[in-house]
Every structure is written in C-alpha cells, then in structure tokens.
Amino acid sequence: MQKLTFAVFGTGFWSYYQLSGWKELEGVKPLALYNRTRSKAEEVAKQFNVPFVYDNPDELLEKHAHELDFIDIITDVDTHALFTGKGAKYGVNVICQKPMGPNLEVSGGMVETCRRAGVKFYIHENFRWQAPIRKLKEVLDSNVIGRAFKARVSFCSAFPVFENQPFLVELDQFILTDIGSHILDICRFLFGEASSLFCQTSRINPTIKGEDVANVLLQMQSGLSCYAEMSYASILEKEAFPQTLVSVEGEKGSVVLTHDFVLKITTRHGTSVTEGKPIVYPWVDPAYTVVHSSIVDCNRNILQDLQGIGKAETTGEDNFKTVQLVYAAYESARLNQVVYIS
C-alpha cells in the first residue's frame, strides 16, 4: 500500500509527540510543516526528516495540496477553525487536536465546512485510546459487573500543566475545554450518550483566567448516573496525573480503575486484579506516558479510516457530541440549572 502523506500545522510542544506517534505507524509519512515562527518548524523538520517547511499556510497548501492525504492541526484552539477551513478549501482531509473549536458555534461550523467540501474531518481525541481506559471498557463489555448504574470519572491533579502549555493560563474557559473535552468523551465512550447534566465550576488558582475545578453530574440515556470531576487545584496524597481514575458500580459488582493502571473487579465472589498498562515508547515524556502512548492508537484508528480499512471513532461529527456536553456544562454552571441534551 502506498504511504499516506501529510502536513503538520503548528510545531509547538505537542508536535514532537504527535510526529513521534505517526513514526510508530507503517503507511504514513510527513511531507511538510507549517509554523508561524519558521525557525521552530526548521528544528522539528530536521529532527523528523521532513522535506518542506513553511511560515505561510497558504503557500504550503498551494504547493502541496495535490500530494497531501491529510493535514494534522496541532496549533492552539483559536486557529483550529482557520486551518480546518484551509484544509477544506484545498480539498485535503483534516485531523485537528481537541478541543475542536473555541466555542460551540465555531466547532459546528468546522464540521459543516468539511462536510460541504467533502473532506474527512477527525478530532485527535486520545484519552479514550489510553490502554487502561480500553481495558476498563473490555471489563464493562464482558458484563462481569452486570448492568452499570453509577460511575465516577475523575481527573483531579495539582500537576503544573501551565509550565508546558502556557497558553492555558489565558483561556477564559479552561478546565472544561481542556480536560472536560477528554473526560466527557471518556464518559460517552464508556457509557453512551447523556440526556442531561448539572455542573458547578470554580477557580482556585488566582493566576489563571478560567475555571480550574468543574464537577459535572450526568444522567446517561442508559439510566446510569455519572459524576465527572476535574480539577487542577487538587493537592492529593498520590498525584495521578495524567491518569483518569474511574469507578463503576453494576448490578453484579463493581470495577475500579485506580493509580498505576490497576483495575480491581469486585463481585459477590471476591475481588480480582488486572492491569491496563500503556506501551512505553522511547520518545514519551515520563510525566505523560499514558497520554503520549495513546497518541499512537488514536492515530492508527484515524489512519485506518483514511486507508478505508477501519472506522474512526473520533470523527468531527462524533466529537461534536462531546463539544456539546462541554458547552452544556458551562451553560448549566452559568444558570445553576440542569441542562437537557437534545
């Protein structure tokens, strides 16, 4: 099979991991990089052997659109729509990092723009691809705990995330867009769609603009009640970053995904222990292992869709349902009311 060719838009902190993730896969190769600051793109191009570098996105597309199978957008959220629009205009499929857009309307517009242009649109949403989350889904699907009726999905941390991703300090809407996009997507992946939610938010860290604590209580269509909690202000005995901890209770038992990728399954016959450890690639930052490792699985899933040999889970259309939950949560917090999901 011929290798699929792509261009990267944005060569900041995350691009090194995204490009390393692509390198793990057969059948795909980077052709060009765009970055506002050309020298940064040149550095990354050298590291990954990428032939072309641009500081003008239109020039890149004018020269290479005909030979590109997709573009991979790894810029800050404010430029996601701009570059998605350019991909669509030049007839090139688009992969974009989460969160999709800076608000619900712009995100919806991105899905629509790609649909109209007839290009494929995917969101690189990798948390659902983490090894422990996939293992948990296997346990739930095995029915060992029976019909699940209650869950807690937790991302509570004091990790200094702003050191690596300083733009997060400036976001008026922070934790629900940055972490909520992941956590609410995990809720959908594990438990299906939500019918309503109630959310409360607060800001504890006075040096950032947005909220750094959000507690969301979701009612899922299945009847399951799910408490999704997220915080970057939680100084806890054991720092879990960047692991998501989950507990699920069912009619026949319970399962807890705890620190260090350990899963404990309890039924009336006792408790058994299993693991969902990520592959530790040599290029991962040890502080982000489970996230960086899942980049490969997320990329593989999207690549298989582009190759016509699989179905992507995180299409723009699917991920828009997660975006709707994020903004329903803001709306609920603003109104201090339950919001129904249509």
Ligand code: 89V
């Ligand atoms: O960029 C992100 O996806 C962040 C993380 C904490 C993983 O860096 O949410």
